[in-house]
Amino acid sequence: MKNILFFGGGNIAQSVIEGLIKSGYKRNNIFFIDRNTKNKKKLEKLKIKEFSRDKTDQISFFFLCVKPKDALNSFKEIKQLKKNAKVISFVAGIKSNKYIKIDETTKFMRAMPNTSSRYGLGITALFNSTFSIEDRKFIDKLFNKVGMVIELNKEIEMDQFTGLVGSGPAYFFYILKVYEKELLKMCGNDNRKVNEIMVNLLKGVSMSINYNNDLDALVTMVASKKGTTEAGLDSFKKNKLNKYFKDGLRSAVKRSKEISNEF
Ligand SMILES: NC(=O)c1ccc[n+]([C@@H]2O[C@H](COP(=O)([O-])OP(=O)(O)OC[C@H]3O[C@@H](n4cnc5c(N)ncnc54)[C@H](OP(=O)(O)O)[C@@H]3O)[C@@H](O)[C@H]2O)c1
Known part of the structure; x- marks a missing residue:
């Protein structure tokens, strides 16, 4: 070795x-x-x-x-x-x-x-x-x-990889903070319970992606017409969540390119 x-x-x-x-x-x-x-x-x-x-x-x-x-x-x-x-x-x-x-x-x-x-x-x-x-x-x-x-x-x-994957875990932790806050309200501030819910949810998400790489189909499996999920998704769309997420990813890639010129 x-x-x-x-x-x-x-x-x-x-x-x-x-x-x-x-x-x-x-x-x-x-x-x-x-x-x-x-x-x-x-x-x-x-x-x-x-x-x-x-x-x-x-x-x-x-x-x-x-x-x-x-x-x-x-x-x-x-x-x-x-x-x-x-x-x-x-x-x-x-x-x-x-x-x-x-x-x-x-x-x-x-x-x-x-x-x-x-x-x-x-x-x-x-x-x-x-x-x-x-x-x-x-x-x-x-x-x-x-x-x-x-x-x-x-x-x-390497710049794209750095912005998208190297930094990747942080984006999901950041978004999960919003989710965590709402779950804490639901669970009477029981941190352990919330942690367990998030871990299981994410394990399920990753198993689902592993099983079926069609993300639209996975969304459709959860969202039914006029149901709760659809209401949530509609609000995300209306508030341009996709655009802001994409902008964030592109800013990270751009920053990686800039760093090289700073040294
Ligand atoms: N964190 C990530 O997820 C990640 C992922 C991929 C790549 N990277 C890259 O990896 C690099 C390190 O990131 P990091 O998050 O691990 O940084 P970090 O936690 O700040 O670790 C860097 C360590 O190096 C020490 N150091 C700096 N100059 C030194 C020197 N001349 N002699 C001895 N020790 C020295 C720092 O000490 P001081 O604290 O005293 O400065 C610090 O303890 C970055 O360039 C980043 O782009 C990070």
């Missing part, structure tokens, strides 16, 4: 690390570097070792998992640790050529996972810039351990 290092041990690094551990990847083969005390503590609780410089030669792959503002400096720090480091960037927006400009010989690829990797249900897009076929295959296999993998042929597709 190869040694891997997460440079930046925040939200997404923790999700992928937890998913890898659940899939059988050995904790001993995972290291991290982070300056944030809270994140350090979380990783120490997961029994992940903080990286020590004497181990540099033993690290096969470095995952760059910092916010875009810290990305290029962190990349330089990795290169100072190990000149020929192989780097996989999780960073939204910033394109491969920005890193390759810093070191033209660098072995580099991009990955865009999402937080569902923690449960083995991740969706990770990969775009290879300069990795060898063998190394790319290893990374592909690694992310297959925490969910599904989508290989992108063009880097530009």
Whole structure:
């Protein structure tokens, strides 16, 4: 099993690390570097070792998992640790050529996972810039351990993937907050009950999609003429929920494109 290092041990690094551990990847083969005390503590609780410089030669792959503002400096720090480091960037927006400009010989690829990797249900897009076929295959296999993998042929597709899928879980959590509020009223503020209702409802939704990918047909199965569902759906339509949701998704994709020009 190869040694891997997460440079930046925040939200997404923790999700992928937890998913890898659940899939059988050995904790001993995972290291991290982070300056944030809270994140350090979380990783120490997961029994992940903080990286020590004497181990540099033993690290096969470095995952760059910092916010875009810290990305290029962190990349330089990795290169100072190990000149020929192989780097996989999780960073939204910033394109491969920005890193390759810093070191033209660098072995580099991009990955865009999402937080569902923690449960083995991740969706990770990969775009290879300069990795060898063998190394790319290893990374592909690694992310297959925490969910599904989508290989992108063009880097530009990464912006769409970032806005739609990388950010995806948050859209549904956000919308569910409205639902949760109404359920809490119905259940006398019983949080556990509401949580259970939401989990079962979403499990049912995901099983239904798995069983039948025709979303219109699934809606029709629930909504009857002049019934309650139809009243709800009509109100969504009248208030242009579709348009606002689409606008939100497009704003996220646009933001991913903008980030690249900011650094
Ligand atoms: N969150 C997601 O769902 C998700 C999904 C896909 C991709 N991504 C991408 O992954 C990247 C990380 O996102 P995140 O949500 O995991 O961020 P995060 O929770 O803020 O984690 C980043 C961590 O890196 C640390 N860090 C930054 N620069 C460092 C340095 N030079 N030395 C040591 N530690 C350093 C940060 O410390 P400080 O807090 O002190 O700055 C923080 O603990 C972003 O670029 C994002 O676009 C995120």
